[in-house]
Amino acid sequence: MAVPEEEMLQWLTINESAKTMLKRVLERQKPSLAPLPPLHRVNLHGGHVLEMAGQSGSGKSEIMLQAVVSCILPKEWQGLKLGGSEKPAVFIDLDCHFDMPRLVKLLHHRVREAQAYKDLSEKAAPAWSLAMGVDSVDELLSTSLKRFYLKRCFNSFEFLVALKTIRPLLKQLEMEHGSSAQLLLIDSIGAFYWLDRAVRSVPTDAGRKALSLHTVSEAVVRELGQLVRTYPSLLIMATKTIIHHEPGKEYSAQMGSSNQNIDRNQAEGNFSGTGSAVNFHRKQGNFHREYMPAAWQGFVTHRLLLQGPYRSGSNDVYFTAKWDIPPSNFVDRFVIQNEGIKLANSRSM
Secondary structure (H helix, E strand, C coil): CCCCHHHHHHHHCCCCCHHHHHHHHHHHHCECCCCCCCCCCCCCECCCEEEEEECCCCCHHHHHHHHHHHHHCCCEECCEECCCCCCCEEEEECCCCCCHHHHHHHHHHHHHHHHHHHHHHCCCCCCHHHHCCHHHHHHHHHHHHCCEEEEECCCHHHHHHHHHCHHHHHHHHHHHHCCCCCEEEEECCCCCHHHHHHCCCECCCCCCCCECHHHHHHHHHHHHHHHHHHCCCCEEEEEEECEEECCCCCCECCCCCCCCECCHHHHCCCCCCCCCCCEEEEECCEEEEECCCHHHHHHCCEEEEEEEEEECCCCCEEEEEEEEECCCCEEEEEEEECCEEEEEEEEEC
16 A cells, blocks of 8 residues: 655654653553453454454454453453553444443443452451442443443445544544543445445546455554554454355455356365455365455455354353454354353364
8 A cells, every 4th residue: 555755754754762662662562451251362453454254243343342342441440350441442434333331331231340349358147238429430431431422334435434534633632631532443345345346437527546345444444544643552443244155156356357167176165365356265164255355355464264153062152253364273162141251162173
């Protein structure tokens, strides 16, 4: 992705001491989140772009909610160790199904869990109702939720407008809370894929790029890249729905030219091209198709593949998570409870 000349010159004119530079770099390398399952195997920090890919109902949105809770809660409050970062988080809801009551419930559970741990460590009787009144807890939740900003978009144009106008919002959040935003969450990055595909390179005025799926994707990546450069401590998390297919079947290259058939190697999951052609991968014995444009694929630094729900012999529901980037041989099992996500067990492939 080409960087505008003005930005390059602006970057070159920045003057800072070695001490300031080292402090900035070390600050960026600090983990952005506590080791939350199933993200605990990778050290995520500012500048990373995490894509969580999985079919509908595989736990993607729940992981995002857990990340928001750990971001906006304080590290400690009234002697309780909550383990939060006490920093702002911005959630861009493209699927328009964000569950605010679930977020509040998770915040409540995190506080109660910290209180129960404190009571257990001090070998004291549970003091939830005695040590903290309802007003006190509500004040904590209200203060924490002020660090959370939710924006809903209903098409790619609104999404681009939101990204174009997000910098003043981040500056405002930084002034109000004394720290820059730590998380930018997008659910889901492929929400408008089929709508944008239907726009077949709408002609524009001379000198301007034609509107298409790829130009929209390039514009999104360009805006997100500028945000990461402006806010080095910002971690981007995005969800994406996986499209599965059955082995042995032939599919047309829907993102490329029409009437093209996937050859035998592609059908077996060996195709690994870029550009507009459809990409097939085989993970955990299943095939899935990479449909996002190359601009987005090249922007992603980390990818977590999610599957489920599955039912075990005891009829318990569980999900699986496996890192695709960076590659890992471990498959983590996790369950989603009222209190949040808990690890079940892991196995090496």
